[in-house]
Amino acid sequence: MIKKHGLYIDGQWRAASDGQTKDVYNPATEEVIATIAAATQEDLDAALAAARQAFKAWRKTSPWERSKKLRAVAERIRARAEDIGMTMTLETGKPLAEAVAETNAAADQFEWYSEETKRIYGQTIEGRTPDVRMSVVYQPVGVVAAFSAWNFPALLPARKMAAAMAAGCSIIIKPAGEAPGSCFALAEACHDEGIPAGVVNVVSGASSLIAPYLVKSPIVRKVSLTGSVSVGKQILHMAADGVKKVTMELGGHGPVIVFADGDAAAAGKACATTKFRNCGQVCISPSRFFVHESRYDTFCAAFSETAKGLKIGPGVEEGVQVGPMANRRGLETAREMIDDAVARGAEILSGGKTPDGLEKGFFIEPTVLGRVSDDAKIMNEEPFAPVAPITTFTDYDDVIARANALPFGLAGYVFTQSLRLAHMASDDLEVGMVGVNEMLLATAEAPFGGVKESGMGREGGALGIHDYLEPKYVKMKL
Known part of the structure; x- marks a missing residue:
């Protein structure tokens, strides 16, 4: 059911540069249902370059224009919910009704952030003297590296993609190898609705190669992970070396x-x-x-x-x-x-x-x-x-x-x-x-996240977009 098996980089679907692939299994039958591309370092360099170049233009795109495109993506996903849900069911085993409902919840994320992108409000601060003006503006943090889990393979990527795009960031996302098809489908919806090349990039393959390479790259300025506590700690260590903004949605109990x-x-x-x-x-x-x-x-x-x-x-x-x-x-x-x-x-x-x-x-x-x-x-x-x-x-x-x-504290x-x-x-x-x-x-309208070892930052709701923005303070003397 996976229609796109390759990497999505700079607006194009492609095979891995060395042709390597990875199998995807149906957990209900234990049979191979697809093979997907396994990205190489060369592929990751291409994704990083594409995301860096696309960010320059996307960050300057009008919030109203970003809003229109994100809303169109949401509607495209809803129109394909049955097909995407079937792919998800074959990859994860979850009941089809749940998979379709999750796909629609993923669309909700794009719709919600299509509205939030128009509401990135700054702040005006009263000066101490009449000739002083002080303000705070919010700007997109930059290129985002995002890593998703297999248990909700459409909703989890959507939370990251929609918020990053709404903020004006470009993103490279790696779906879980067990269930990549839903994330591919989100990228396909973005492509079909005219999201500019390089704003969204999807890479699949070995996490042991992809995660360290992206997180340590100086091009990446924000990291978002949904995964286990142990993996989260490893990513945090790597992100700390580059003093990068991080959102972690980790395990709970x-x-x-x-x-x-x-x-x-x-x-x-x-x-x-x-x-x-x-x-x-x-x-x-x-x-x-x-x-x-x-x-x-x-x-x-x-x-x-x-x-x-x-x-x-x-x-x-x-x-x-x-x-x-x-x-x-x-x-x-x-x-x-x-x-x-x-x-x-x-x-x-x-x-x-x-x-x-x-x-x-x-x-x-x-x-x-x-x-x-x-x-x-x-x-x-x-x-x-x-x-x-x-x-x-x-x-x-x-x-x-x-x-x-x-x-834990989720x-x-x-x-x-x-x-x-x-x-x-x-x-x-x-x-x-x-x-x-x-x-x-x-x-979609509520913040999702935990405390203690269950993570940091929030996804969803009005708070979610702020994890992809940096405040800038400007003081001007007239």
Whole structure:
């Protein structure tokens, strides 16, 4: 389904300079579905040169003109949502309905930033004397190097591309090798809507070559990454040598607190539905469930019943709600976490096995674990998998301390009918985003990002464009 297999550099699709390629697999069948170009240093130099040249003109393009083009890209993506969604499903395994919805969410990013580009407001500062004028203007930071993850292969690149382009920057983006087709499709939409050559460039291949080469290049002035904490730390070290502006959206381990006054049955259903979305491979996924002891049985019953009712299978099949995991290493990690939790006293409330008839592909049943010990591996390391660990609490201060005990701080969730508890917990959770009786946080108009080792900077919303701008202060004496 990938229509463009090559590199997109300076407005043209091309093969790698040495002809090397990389295979893309369908995680539902384990079969090769495409080969993509593997960029060389020569290709990266071409992308850097193209982005540098294009930036000179794009930064001076009228915000109204940039706005028109970005909005047109959004509409082009929406018109192709079914095709892009099918590509995404074949590459990631996620249900087709989810893939199409993600594609439309990617279009929302372009629409949102088509509006924000016209609202890059400066500031006027009153001088101390009548003959002094002081002002602050915002200017695009320059060439951007962006790196995206495979779990949301259209939305994650769109957040970076749309914000960078709206700010007046050019961008070189590397999609994840497991699922590059959606990012190629975004570039194709940009091309078809007349985004000037070199403003958007897409390179694929070996991360071990591409990431250091782009980040260390003096041409690149801004780096944006969605990925793991370990990779983020490596990129930060490299960016520090060049004192480059950085946005990091890294891993999480989202705590969920269900207080005694919360609707435990409704919470259990909502948590299960959200936890197993995209087979649990979501950075803001609710992934540690702290339930008041008095509500534990009700919550677990609703959670397990919902999990058991989810239809598992290849994402292309009608009605499937849970597809395969994206790769074998993730599947193996999920099994290790289940075994470790059980060895430490947890009970399997549902799932935990390979689904019947789905021995081929990276499938595992949505798994619910009860009475999980705080020292279990799954309570301390991000479970990027359809495995949900549930434990209990009785004291407010204790559960907040346990929720904040990890170095992660991306998202947290609270279920309560008390306005007082809702505000207290929202204030006390050390995260960048909080959902109160609500699980779906990501939307184009809101800032997305975390604190502590979950990252820095924000993507989306009115704040997102500022990570691609630099303020310049001007003082003038008349």
